[in-house]
Amino acid sequence: MLRLVQPCRRILMTAVNLPRPEVRPAPQEESEFGEIVSSQRGERPDYSINNRLGTPSGFTNYTPQEATCVIDWKAKLLEVFKTYGYTGIDTSPVEYAENLQLTGGLDKQIFGVSRLQDGTLTKFGLPFDRTVPMAIYLAKHHLQMTFPYSRYDIDWSWRGETAKAxxxxxxxxxxxxxVAPEISALADAQCIVTLIMGLERLGVPKCNVFLNHVDVAKSFLNDVGIPSDKQNDALRAIDKLKPDNEDDVVAELVANVPEINEDTARDLLKSMSYRGPLSGFKFSKETSVEAKAGLAHLREIEKIAQGMGIDTSIFQFAPNLTRGLNYYTGVLFETFMPGREQYGSIASGGRYDKLVEMFNPNLHLKGVGGSIGLTRLFDVMKAENLVDLTKQTTAQVFVGYRTKDELQAAIQVAAALRERGVYTELHLNVPKVKKELKIVDGKGIPFALLVMNQDEIVLKETFKKKTTEKQTDQLTFTSIEDAVAHIERLKNEGLLDRSQKSQTEIEECKEQ
Known part of the structure; x- marks a missing residue:
């Protein structure tokens, strides 16, 4: 049993193979975190200071520089999503555990919610993705909504699985x-394009997008005589196929699908191992109408994406891409960085035409969605030295002052900059220019405006250039108005977000 203790709320979050929700006591036992959590009222683990300050396995604990970068990423993605017409909703932070179980396949990974005081398990669970909460929301509020409905959601998901890289x-x-009663390939294409543009906005190197269609995948199984009730098991096995594990996949196929032998299984894997452009794949004449329609749908998506400005050479057809079959019903896609596939998919999604009706059988809405795994992507980009971790604040300008006599002028400068939308940090402690510049350098703030006296305001460009170790650029202004006007010009030219890590350095890492 996996428990996360939150003393201020007296709540436990427990990852278990959830039965139908019921109230029952939770016994004392060792969790996957290596901690003992007692169910007895009033008892708590005896944590040392080191344990209290440690990070539980499987959870992030970002440094100020990392947190600043992640927050900046969220803002950039929000801007991209809004550009494509998506709007936000704020779903409940918890859902009924019974609803989370309806989609199947993740029972052992659902975090349940328990009361710390008496150890009883509540009826609630934490969402394991962002799509199911949306489906529950639509099932309840559809009468107040106008369709088609396009939404974005940037939030936490929870899964009680074994933590690893x-x-x-x-x-x-x-x-x-x-989501809408009827949607076309245009919605599928826009979803994929939006995520591609989001990745580009984050500075992710050019990616490959692997596409498949459920009808196409199942046509291969029909051709070798795998019955419909065994096809999901077969496709789950095929999805595991890698260049070095064919024997393992063949063994799993033969074990789960007695209708085929080893030779048939190997032929099936060979025919489904195609990876390449959609234009290069040809079906046999005997292929089903549904499969050919599925491939035509993928080609239509590619054509629309090209019209939206995407270089469609990044699209690759992958017949053995079959994950998510517990609710995907049509197109599905995954995104990988070329040469960095070992990190896994950084964006994925697909068509789900029956998800919403799981929660409201009388409501028939079709949907398509995709997700960027922001936490995993950040780890990948950090490992590849593709992110700027020199800043630990969103401030673009630091406003300091030489003595207390200049404080009011500094306040006026900061207020004027903030009115113009400039992210501004005002020095809050005893004035001392050398110490103020040390703060600026430590936080990675690109510019510092220092009020030396009523007629002298110094602007220091503090970011480190690739060829120098110390700031070199300095301007002096004789009035607040001139200083503020100069900063406003820099903002309008997009020059306020400079950093100590040059774009040249980042681009060089992308090319490696």
Whole structure:
């Protein structure tokens, strides 16, 4: 049993193989975190100071520089999502555990919610993705909504799985979805394009987008005589196929699908192992109408994406991409960085035409959605030296002052900059220019305005250039108005977000 203690709320979050929700006591036992959590009222683990300050396995604990970068990423993705017409909703932080179980396949990974005081398990669970909460929301509020409905959601998801590299028990997902009684390939394409543009906005190197369609995948199984009731098991096995594990996948196929032998399984894997452009794949004449329609749908998506300005050479057809079959019903896609596939998919999604009706059988809404795994992506970009971790604040300008006599002038400068939308930090302690510049350098703030006296305001450009170690650029202004006007010009030219890590350095890492 996995428990996360939150003393201020007296709540436990417990990852278990949830039965139908019921109230029952939770016994004392050792959790996956290596901690003892007692169910007895009033008893708590005896933590040392080191344990209290440690980070539980499977959870992030970002440094100020990392947190600043992640927050900046969220803002950039929000801007992209809004550009494509997606709007936000604020779903409940918890859902009924019974609803979370309806989609199947993740029972063992759902975090339940328990009361710390008496150890009883509540009826609530934490969402394991951002799509199911949206589906529950639509099932309840559809009469107050206008369709098609396109939404974004950037929030935490929770999964009680074994923590390892790239796998967290809590992680941030950035989702976009479109839901309506009827949707076309245009909605599918826009979803994929939006995520591609979001990745580009974050500075992610050019990615490959692997596409498949459920009808196409199942046509391969029909061709070798795998019955419909065994096809999901077969596709789950095929989805595991990698260049070095064919024997393992063949063994799993033969074990789960007695209708085929080893030779048939190997032929099936060979025919489904195609990776390449959609234009290069040809079906046999005997292929089903549904499969051919599925491939035509993928080609239509590619054509629309090209019209939206995407270089469609990044699109690759992958017949063995079959994950998410517990609710995907049509197109599905995954995104990888070329040469960095070992990190896994950084954005994925697909069509789900029956998800909402799981929660309201009388409501028939089709949907398509995709998600950027922000937490995993950040780890990948950090490992590849593709993120700027020189800043620990969002401030673009620091306003300091030489003595207390200049404080009021400094306050006026800061107020004027803030009115113009400049992120401004005003020095809050005893004035001392050398100490103020040390703060600026430590936080990675690009510019510092120092009020030396009523007629002298000094602007220091504090970011470090690649060839120098200390700031070199300095301007002096004789009035607040001139200083503020100069900063406003820098803002309008997009020059306020400079950093100590040059764009040249980042681009060089992308090319490696």
């Amino acid at each position: 790239g796998r967290y028990r809590a992680f941030i997902q950035a989702d976009v979805d479109t």
